[in-house]
Amino acid sequence: MRKYIASLLVVSGLALTSLTAALAQKTPTLYDNLGGKKAIVAVVDEFVSRVAADNRINAFFKQTASDPKRLASFKAKLVDQICQASGGPCKYKGKDMKSAHAGMGISGADFGALVEDLVGALDKFNVKPADKNTLLGVLGPMKSDIVEK
Numbered sequence: 001m002r003k004y005i006a007s008l009l010v011v012s013g014l015a016l017t018s019l020t021a022a023l024a025q026k027t028p029t030l031y032d033n034l035g036g037k038k039a040i041v042a043v044v045d046e047f048v049s050r051v052a053a054d055n056r057i058n059a060f061f062k063q064t065a066s067d068p069k070r071l072a073s074f075k076a077k078l079v080d081q082i083c084q085a086s087g088g089p090c091k092y093k094g095k096d097m098k099s100a101h102a103g104m105g106i107s108g109a110d111f112g113a114l115v116e117d118l119v120g121a122l123d124k125f126n127v128k129p130a131d132k133n134t135l136l137g138v139l140g141p142m143k144s145d146i147v148e149k
């Protein structure tokens, strides 16, 4: 009988442990769904290549593209920004979107072209439509701080 009670306690202890573990599991964030930091770095690399090849908007990035250090720092900022905005463990330390783009004269069409390049990069890595829309939903509201004409 004592043995029976002891094994019953062990079994219920184990059941309780797995129940606690199951309850502690958080719903995955957009950061998790995108595939974490490595996946975001890959998307940003692809995105920046697409922007550099995009004649509609690459003139804005002439100086950025011609200086490898500046390009690397720009990419790192984009990675941190997307990582943080998607719920990841990064901290974006760059300028706010209004100061970063002030005086560039970016139009709604320029903004749309850049978003197309981002969507192209996300599609290349088979990011699911729901995750793509969540990310675009986070970046979309930045438009009013970036577009000047």
Ligand code: HEM
Pocket: 057, 060, 061, 063, 064, 070, 074, 077, 078, 081, 093, 094, 095, 096, 100, 101, 104, 106, 110, 111, 112, 114, 139, 140, 142, 143, 146
């Ligand atoms: C949601 C849309 C956008 C996001 C999230 C974004 C994000 C950023 C970030 C994080 C920076 C770096 C800020 C810093 O140096 O502290 C930056 C700089 C810049 N952005 Fe944007 N941007 C967006 C749209 C655009 C558009 C539409 C254009 C032009 C077509 C543009 C052109 C630039 C340029 C030229 C720089 C300066 C890069 C450099 O320092 O070399 N951005 N942007």
